[in-house]
Amino acid sequence: MSDEEQATDLPEAMTRVLGEYERHLAAERDLTAHTVRAYVGDVAGLLGHAARLGHTEAGELDLRTLRSWLAKQQSLGRSRTTIARRATAARVFTAWLARTGRSPVDAGASLGAPKAHRSLPPVLRADEAAELVRVAAEHADDGSPVGLRDVAMLELLYATGIRVGELVGLDIDDLDRERNVVRVFGKGRKERSVPFGRPAARAVDFWLKQGRPLLAVPGSGAALFLGARGGRIDQRAVRTVVHRRIADVPGAPDIGPHGLRHTAATHLLEGGADLRSVQELLGHASLATTQIYTHVSTDRLRRAYQQAHPRA
Numbered sequence: 001m002s003d004e005e006q007a008t009d010l011p012e013a014m015t016r017v018l019g020e021y022e023r024h025l026a027a028e029r030d031l032t033a034h035t036v037r038a039y040v041g042d043v044a045g046l047l048g049h050a051a052r053l054g055h056t057e058a059g060e061l062d063l064r065t066l067r068s069w070l071a072k073q074q075s076l077g078r079s080r081t082t083i084a085r086r087a088t089a090a091r092v093f094t095a096w097l098a099r100t101g102r103s104p105v106d107a108g109a110s111l112g113a114p115k116a117h118r119s120l121p122p123v124l125r126a127d128e129a130a131e132l133v134r135v136a137a138e139h140a141d142d143g144s145p146v147g148l149r150d151v152a153m154l155e156l157l158y159a160t161g162i163r164v165g166e167l168v169g170l171d172i173d174d175l176d177r178e179r180n181v182v183r184v185f186g187k188g189r190k191e192r193s194v195p196f197g198r199p200a201a202r203a204v205d206f207w208l209k210q211g212r213p214l215l216a217v218p219g220s221g222a223a224l225f226l227g228a229r230g231g232r233i234d235q236r237a238v239r240t241v242v243h244r245r246i247a248d249v250p251g252a253p254d255i256g257p258h259g260l261r262h263t264a265a266t267h268l269l270e271g272g273a274d275l276r277s278v279q280e281l282l283g284h285a286s287l288a289t290t291q292i293y294t295h296v297s298t299d300r301l302r303r304a305y306q307q308a309h310p311r312a
Helices: 012-028 034-050 065-073 080-099 126-139 145-160 164-168 198-215 234-247 255-269 274-282 287-308
Strands: 180-183 191-194
Touching: 012 034, 012 080, 034 065, 034 080, 065 080, 065 255, 126 145, 126 234, 145 164, 145 180, 145 198, 164 234, 164 255, 180 274, 191 274, 234 255, 234 287, 255 274
Parallel strands: none
Antiparallel strands: 180 191
16 A cells, blocks of 8 residues: 555544444454455545545545545556455445445445456466376375375365365365365355365375374364464465475466466366356356456467467
């Protein structure tokens, strides 16, 4: 956030409402701490802008102020994606103000914003994904618990396309080995069941039987994946593992856990899965979010055609 957007000296009424909104996001909507910080940061910037225009209460926000704030973002060189995200944050906030009686109208109901550029990181080819797991298994040949854990995490990330935050939140009881599905709690604590294949099942079994007991400590609890000290593994450690193992695959793009999620979605669609099924597996609230993968698959098909067809 730039100096111009800092909201360090908000009027008392705005500060109070901002605190109430933060508690609402965390307690009532059950959003992650990261998402709460993002929403609150954007709204704080909006309220700071409104205060500089002479407003003293959040309920005084009007459409002109909201548009002025977004125009300011553009003048500061913010990307279309950032502006679109902040417009969404403003609309969610003003809707809450109106719904809770803190504002007579929902000022953001008519607020427009530039559509964010929808871009995806590179994805692995199927052979690169297979090589990723193979080289990870090579590093686990010594039977080290960390090596077995890394293979299991990579297999599960690629097999299911779950988010890294969902992976680290898994407990042992979330696995259903009879049906080979895992129970995942996604954004907003929405629960879904995601299937996984035999390679992932074998890797997880090896980890649970031969790896996890060697890392487990009294405070490990029910966490499925553990860090080197026996506590629940964190997202940063998982990202480090993915980047390190990707570097062992010749020619593969440097992707993290989210890139493996995109890879899984792309390969599912290329293999014939329907869009609705992929939406359900990924936990997308909107089908429009899932549809971007169809563009990726089409682009890859076009490149393959141009390389292979004699009259392309």
